Amino acid sequence: xxxxxxxxxxxxxxxAIGTLPGVGHRSALRLALHLLGQPQDNxxxxxxxxxxxxxxxxxxxxxxxxxxxxxxxxxxxxxxxxKTICVVESVRDVMSIENTGQYKGVYHVLGGIISPIxxxxxxxxxxxxxxxxxxxxxxxxxxxxxxLSGDVEGETTSFYxxxxxxxxxxxxxxxxxxxxxxxxLEYADSLTLGRSIVNRIEFKP
Amino acid sequence: xxxxxxxxxxxxxxxAIGTLPGVGHRSALRLALHLLGQPQDNxxxxxxxxxxxxxxxxxxxxxxxxxxxxxxxxxxxxxxxxKTICVVESVRDVMSIENTGQYKGVYHVLGGIISPIxxxxxxxxxxxxxxxxxxxxxxxxxxxxxxLSGDVEGETTSFYxxxxxxxxxxxxxxxxxxxxxxxxLEYADSLTLGRSIVNRIEFKP
Numbered sequence: 001x002x003x004x005x006x007x008x009x010x011x012x013x014x015x016a017i018g019t020l021p022g023v024g025h026r027s028a029l030r031l032a033l034h035l036l037g038q039p040q041d042n043x044x045x046x047x048x049x050x051x052x053x054x055x056x057x058x059x060x061x062x063x064x065x066x067x068x069x070x071x072x073x074x075x076x077x078x079x080x081x082x083k084t085i086c087v088v089e090s091v092r093d094v095m096s097i098e099n100t101g102q103y104k105g106v107y108h109v110l111g112g113i114i115s116p117i118x119x120x121x122x123x124x125x126x127x128x129x130x131x132x133x134x135x136x137x138x139x140x141x142x143x144x145x146x147x148l149s150g151d152v153e154g155e156t157t158s159f160y161x162x163x164x165x166x167x168x169x170x171x172x173x174x175x176x177x178x179x180x181x182x183x184x185l186e187y188a189d190s191l192t193l194g195r196s197i198v199n200r201i202e203f204k205p
Numbered sequence: 206x207x208x209x210x211x212x213x214x215x216x217x218x219x220x221a222i223g224t225l226p227g228v229g230h231r232s233a234l235r236l237a238l239h240l241l242g243q244p245q246d247n248x249x250x251x252x253x254x255x256x257x258x259x260x261x262x263x264x265x266x267x268x269x270x271x272x273x274x275x276x277x278x279x280x281x282x283x284x285x286x287x288k289t290i291c292v293v294e295s296v297r298d299v300m301s302i303e304n305t306g307q308y309k310g311v312y313h314v315l316g317g318i319i320s321p322i323x324x325x326x327x328x329x330x331x332x333x334x335x336x337x338x339x340x341x342x343x344x345x346x347x348x349x350x351x352x353l354s355g356d357v358e359g360e361t362t363s364f365y366x367x368x369x370x371x372x373x374x375x376x377x378x379x380x381x382x383x384x385x386x387x388x389x390l391e392y393a394d395s396l397t398l399g400r401s402i403v404n405r406i407e408f409k410p
Contacts, residue, residue, distance in 0.1 A: 004303055006296065007273045009258045016254035019247075021239055022232075033296060034226055035255060036262060036271070042224075043259045047252035049221035050240060053214045054248045057241060066241065068212045091211065091238060098209055 010036075062133070064109040064126045066091050074098075074106055081105045083137065086145040087130065087161060089113050089154075093147065105145070108133065113148065114157040122160055130161070134168045143171040150177060215241075267338070269314040269331045271296050279303075279311055286310045288342065291350040292335065292366060294318050294359075298352065310350070313338065318353065319362040327365055335366070339373050348376040355382060 005011035010032060018028035035043050059065070060072035063085075067073070074080060074094075084105030088094055094107050110125040134142060144165060148154035162172055178196040179188055188196075210216035215237060223233035240248050264270070265277035268290075272278070279285060279299075289310030293299055299312050315330040339347060349370060353359035367377055383401040384393055393401075 004300065006277055006279075006299065007262060007271050009261050009273060010271060012254045013258040016251045019251065020236055027227075029297070029300075031225055032255075032258060036259060038259075040259050043255060046221045046224065047256050049217045050237075050248060051252050053212075053218040053237060054241060054243075054245050056214050057212060066212050066215060068214060072211060074211075092234070094211065095209070095234075 063107045064111060064129065065094055065107060079104075083140055084143045084145065085130075085133070086147050088147050089149065089157075097147070105143075110148075110157070113153045114160060115153050125157075127161060127164060131164055131168070134165055134170055137170075138168060141171070143173060146172065146174045268312045269316060269334065270299055270312060284309075288345055289348045289350065290335075290338070291352050293352050294354065294362075302352070310348075315353075315362070318358045319365060320358045330362075332366060332369060336369055336373070339370055339375055342375075343373060346376070348378060351377065351379045353379075 005014070013032045013035075014025070014028045017023060017031050018025055020028075023031070035046070056068075058067045058069055060067045060075050061070050062075040063072060065072045065074065075082075081104050085108050086097065086103065086105055087108045087110060088097070089110055089112060091109060094109060097103050097107075108126065108130050110127065110130075112120050112125050114120060114122055114125070130144075134144070144161075146158040146161060148158050158174060165172065177192070178199065179185070179192060185193065210219070218237045218240075219230070219233045222228060222236050223230055225233075228236070240251070261273075263272045263274055265272045265280050266275050267280040268277060270277045270279065280287075286309050290313050291302065291308065291310055292313045292315060293302070294315055294317060296314060299314060302308050302312075313331065313335050315332065315335075317325050317330050319325060319327055319330070335349075339349070349366075351363040351366060353363050363379060370377065382397070383404065384390070384397060390398065
């Protein structure tokens with residue numbers, strides 16, 4: 001534990017850096033002294049990049065994805081299927097799915113997941129916006145993919161959303177669950193393995 | 206590997222954060238999205254603390270320690286022994302020694318260590334300033350403690366400094382080396398154990 005700082009400025013910087021997740025007191029001091037050893041211009045560039053992000057970022061008015069303009073590059077892409085909407089928890093999930101190159105629909109970013117323990121309820125998420133969005137598409141053959149995590153909170157959120165949108169006449173699907181490609185049976189958890197047998201699929205050679 | 210960013214601002218911020226030591230691409234993205242989820246004021250406070258540090262920090266004109274003014278709190282403290290100068294590699298070493306509460310002398314921060322592999326020579330360090338400082342104290346009973354690390358680079362630097370200051374008539378000491386307090390003989394490395402026997406000290410019950 002470092003108790004005494006030679007400089008108030010250093011102490012303030014260490015305290016600020018220490019607010020980052022996963023950065024303890026010692027790491028914060030190390031990072032502060034690292035920045036102090038860099039050319040001033042580099043550090044200004046570093047802090048400006050962060051300020052520019054939080055000051056300048058937009059959220060897509062369609063899908064709530066972060067974007068440089070009011071409509072994100074996915075929602076403004078006419079080659080994407082705008083009637084298939086993949087509901088995800090976060091920006092990072094969109095990036096992960098985009099990186100697979102396998103999905104040609106659009107997204108809806110919830111901005112979190114229902115979690116009573118963390119004080120996050122349905123009204124903190126963009127569920128109302130999703131319902132609005134689906135209403136404007138009513139009468140068209142819309143599919144909503146619930147691509148949330150498989151834990152209790154993810155399942156709860158999926159179920160909540162399902163109850164909100166079932167009467168809108170949309171097709172609701174969820175991600176396939178089963179053994180990962182290349183997975184060894186021996187090391188699979190029994191829940192996943194059990195479900196994989198029950199929900200077995202046709203063999204396509 | 207994340208290849209595609211939904212926003213140039215996010216990409217710039219991730220790139221900037223990724224320049225920190227020990228922060229990879231994925232961690233940088235995680236930190237950028239964390240900052241994006243914070244209130245804007247908190248982020249501005251975070252970046253301002255860093256800018257204030259690099260823009261406002263002073264280096265003590267005596268010992269080169271970082272400080273909020275031209276003379277650090279240690280060098281300006283009349284109760285410290287200004288004729289005992291502990292030579293250390295970095296600011297962090299000063300903080301470590303200060304935290305022991307065992308040292309009442311002053312410091313001299315080298316700002317690094319002689320390391321040909323990293324392109325750091327004696328002229329990159331504050332050795333010249335140390336020699337100057339000792340010259341102004343000539344005729345007085347000055348002690349210089351070489352408190353550098355025990356590896357090859359530390360030993361080389363200690364030796365180099367010794368050669369520079371030996372003709373100034375100062376007493377030169379170095380940190381005691383031996384088993385740590387509470388160390389188990391069984392797990393001590395043989396070099397340390399061997400030296401501990403050769404350099405044994407009088408038993409003080």
